[in-house]
Amino acid sequence: MPQVPAATRALRVLRFLAGQPTPVPLERISHAVGIPRSSAYHLLAAMAEEGFVVHLAEERRYGLGVAAFEVATGYARQEPLARLARRPLAALVDRTGESAHLAVMHGRDVLYVLEERAPGRPPLVTDVGVRLPAHLTASGRAMLAALPAAQVRALYPDRTAFVQRHGNGPASPSALRAVLTETRQRGWAVEDGEVTPGLASVAAAVLDHNGHPVAGVALTFAAGGTTDLAPRVRAAADALSARLA
Known part of the structure; x- marks a missing residue:
């Protein structure tokens, strides 16, 4: 079931971001979760659309979004x-x-x-x-x-x-x-x-x-x-x- 690995990766991203004191760059997330940079980018984009991740474009970093906080x-x-x-x-x-x-x-x-x-x-x-x-x-x-x-x-x-x-x-x-x-x-x-x-x-x-x-x-x-x-x-x-x- 392809949904299970995708859900697992998304949860790992949330857990990683929750443990960081500040938003982090894409490369760190990719390395922490263990997926290619391109896959991490698309995953983060989908999570941002749902409000679980916020992309700080000027800083090129990602942090937890409002939905994750809720x-x-x-x-x-x-x-x-x-x-x-x-x-x-x-x-x-x-x-x-x-x-x-x-x-x-x-x-x-x-x-x-x-x-x-x-x-x-x-x-x-x-x-x-x-x-x-x-x-x-x-x-x-x-x-x-x-x-x-x-x-x-x-x-x-x-x-x-x-x-x-x-x-x-x-x-x-x-x-x-x-x-x-x-x-x-x-x-x-x-x-x-x-x-x-x-x-x-x-x-x-x-x-x-x-x-x-x-x-x-x-x-x-x-x-x-x-x-x-x-x-x-x-x-x-x-x-x-x-x-x-």
């Missing part, structure tokens, strides 16, 4: 991650008195998979199953900041990739880069009124053993509240990363 986060959306995160999120709520949630990336959105609501706090839009634009949420920004720049460019190539909820937040690739640079320098992400007026959030990314962001842990509180909560969110995300690894 498949990877599909595992994160399964029950194992929610089961691992439930107790740390409950403990975070107990320590801070604020509502916490766990989200994963889904294309340019975040998908909320777990919420622990603090007693007496107002209901949030981040119910389980809700999707929101990643570039506006603290959870999304935390995960985007942990991605390679090439993958962020693939997700947000131009202004048409940006949507707004209340007229706030980055609306261009350059504005998003500035937000993500601040996020990396700070060590956690913030948003203030960009998702829901009057509410703010801080979040940190949960990383797998390859340093890839699989989820974001966040706390939401009244706008103007203290950001002293951020180190606790960072600690909870780090603890969950350690459990995943």
Whole structure:
């Protein structure tokens, strides 16, 4: 069955690219997978058409595409991650008195998979199953900041990739880069009124053993509240990363 070898080669390409810190040239992929350069070229072209690979023409390199990222986060959306995160999120709520949630990336959105609501706090839009634009949420920004720049460019190539909820937040690739640079320098992400007026959030990314962001842990509180909560969110995300690894 000719489909089996082709599928095997495609999976080997995905596995190889997933283990690289940056996009790589065609020759390295051809050598790693063990197929001729011409065969690797046609295979990568087909994978790029389906979104599993992105071709950075100016750099003459290939990296993982959005479709590969969605498949990877599909595992994160399964029950194992929610089961691992439930107790740390409950403990975070107990320590801070604020509502916490766990989200994963889904294309340019975040998908909320777990919420622990603090007693007496107002209901949030981040119910389980809700999707929101990643570039506006603290959870999304935390995960985007942990991605390679090439993958962020693939997700947000131009202004048409940006949507707004209340007229706030980055609306261009350059504005998003500035937000993500601040996020990396700070060590956690913030948003203030960009998702829901009057509410703010801080979040940190949960990383797998390859340093890839699989989820974001966040706390939401009244706008103007203290950001002293951020180190606790960072600690909870780090603890969950350690459990995943």
